[in-house]
Amino acid sequence: MTKILMIEDNVELAEILTEYLEQYDMSVTTADDPYIGLSKLNLDKFDLVILDLTLPGLDGLEVCKEIRKTSSVPIIVSSARHDLTDKVNAFDFGADDYMPKPYNPQELLVRIKSLIRRSEGSLSVEKSETNKDLVLNEFEHTITLKGKALSLTVAEFDILSYLIKKEGGAISREELIYNCDAISEESTNKSIDVIIGRIRSKLGEDPKNPKYIHAIRGVGYKLTQ
Known part of the structure; x- marks a missing residue:
């Protein structure tokens, strides 16, 4: 089962996405507060993070930077902000994908599966390399x-x-x-x-x-x- 952490302060949207993704063997943990989200990430292992940019108390871009200090977990930024600077900064700070709201949950599912495949491939290569003299x-x-x-x-x-x-x-x-x-x-x-x-x-x-x-x-x- 794919474990996902969703840091999203729109509770209704989080519930809709969670219900949809759980149909496809995905376990979704939600956090509507960025500090709680970071705490959950430190306490448990997740396969992917869905991160909103407009969060209370700490901007999503700063959350992305904090995650990258300790983790290489794939990050999909999900934002209603359409400023090109935000998108550029998100990738600069370590995001793997950027989805402007609103979007279809089916597209989110496709992007999650794609990132998980890439992540598993990278881990496989890394493991094979470290097994060499x-x-x-x-x-x-x-x-x-x-x-x-x-x-x-x-x-x-x-x-x-x-x-x-x-x-x-x-x-x-x-x-x-x-x-x-x-x-x-x-x-x-x-x-x-x-x-x-x-x-x-x-x-x-x-x-x-x-x-x-x-x-x-x-x-x-x-x-x-």
Whole structure:
């Protein structure tokens, strides 16, 4: 069952939407006060939040910001405010969708299902990535091996991150030279081999029986894990 938190001060609308959504195996918890809504979100786990913007005591945009400080739960903003600035700010503050009132409950249902599918897909990818020995985090500019950050030079990072992105594919030395910013286009194949050797050393690889970086005769290298 999909668990939804609806922060909406229009009690009549909340009741109509709740009754409709519950026909489709969705459990809806409502809050007509933003602070109560935030409290419920902290105390329980929800699959999605439907958030009104015009709320008593705390604007919905501020509620959206507060939710994003601690949670990545999908948020659908539902608002009678039609100012483009509100819509832009809602997405800037972390909303996943924006529905101007009035709207048909059937459209709300479709958007909820779409966001839930996307959210489940993201969690699946994230889980599969964290199950691997080598994990690239481009935002933090780190590569971890079994959860421990590797100490890499800029060139080593560029090459290893490129191999991780192309995992399973045979990558030529020339491709590494032209796609890694830290590698000069005047670099030789031999210099790539030297950097690969240093990376292997930091990965604790046995050159005769490597676990991660494999040499492909006549081509270059392939990373598997």
